[in-house]
Amino acid sequence: MFDTGPMSAAPAPYLSRDDLAGRLPAGSWQRVVYDEFATTISSPVRPFPCVFGVKGFETDQLRYLFIDDEAADPDGPAADRLAAALGRFVAEARSFGPHASLVAFFRPGRVAGIEEYRARMWGLLAALARRDAAPWPAEIPAGTDEPLWEFCFAGEPVFVVCNTPAHIARQSRRSSTFMLTFQPRWVFDKILGTEQAAATSFAKVRRRLVAFDMLPASPDLGRYGAPETREHRQYFLDDANRPAPACPFARLRDTDAEVV
Template sequence: MNIQYSEAGLAKETSPSFMNRVGVDRAFNPTDWQRILFREFEANLLSETRSFPCIFGVAGFRADQLRYSFLDPLNARNVAAVLGPYLSESRGFGPNTSLVIFSRPGQVEPLEAYERRFWRLLCDLAVEDHRPWPIAIPEELDNPRWEFCFAGEPIFVVCNTPAHVSRQSRRASSFMITFQPRWVFDSILDNEVSAERAFRKVRDRLRRYDFLAPSPALGRYGDSGNREFAQYFLRDVNEAVDCPFHRLGVERSK
């Protein structure tokens, strides 16, 4: 059964959707898995003793600009039903908005299984997308200008899993995916000075937060040596990441 929650948190049986912080509190009891995962997420972002590395995510949470969805099962069809409406409204949520999707906790799998699951999900999600791929974004992943796109919008994607140990910034108690519209970065990093200051601050926080050095895959969008796909799913060791698909959706369309 799919459940939709309005911004007020009132539930009805229909397609899955998203909610703000008030909606989460109103929709779920304190012992529900949704509330437990959300409280963990909140505690990580608001910790005063261990600053979360993503300063944009922290700012978005404090300003209640993030939106949340809890999917069971977390599959491409359910994600598409949430992501499309979110993107159509996202510019009204604020300059630091993202869509955070939580899945029901289960048995912890090896990290490699979550990596395969993540890329399978993005591949299937590309198949679910009925809007044309943006002309300005190349479809080949091995390109510095590539970014995942859905409903005509380029999106930076981050995956967190319960199997991450050394890279605590990518750890969550369930399989969790964050979709951040590309325009969020465009407005934040609008000049070289502010961009360099922001990246330096994030890297400094990563060094204190994680149990290993920041991934060499982290880079600036559009730089010749940067590949966005390599930043979506970071492993628990610093090693090169092969391009998982030549083009999203190709395997499913064969």
């Protein structure tokens, strides 16, 4: 397991936006996928739906991780690198600002189908859970089929978003390579702290989704904690508004993971 305690003075495994210019050579896969992401999230003509992510990008509060492994093996080197980076990010995120997120890009490979990417995401999350030395937060249910369940790492609840090359109609979940974004739960708690703030923010996101995607907003989108909402359904949205399948894990820890 990885030590997710105090960070050493070693260089961070991820980069800020301002770090990228001198670190990513033109034409590298890292620069290509980052430039695509930057163009999409900063477009003034076609506003990206996630207003929280846009704000984080504009203020350089996002951090970027580039993993050379394709992530086809969910328990291989990609999981090791991601676990180390996520543990450090969780420890440092509050110093980046109230809109911090970690965006992990994986080396492009064969374009797979939607369900293969969904399985890849869950395989990686399960691998991260096996590498997490911190106890599960007491306030977060261990069972995934609970309104208050959220993926947790290093003691921190984290919302996960998966983007893939297989997403066509749902452009808000499209990327030229497999990509995971980790948003600490406290980011949303600060932004959506009141009913009025939450209603205003969600309405703005949904308006942008209508203009951005080629299909209506997913029925699986919902507010955290609502009786009908399951966070795991929102991590990976399909490309046709079919109901999300059941989470493949009843629990997501090495000591108590139970495969459904």
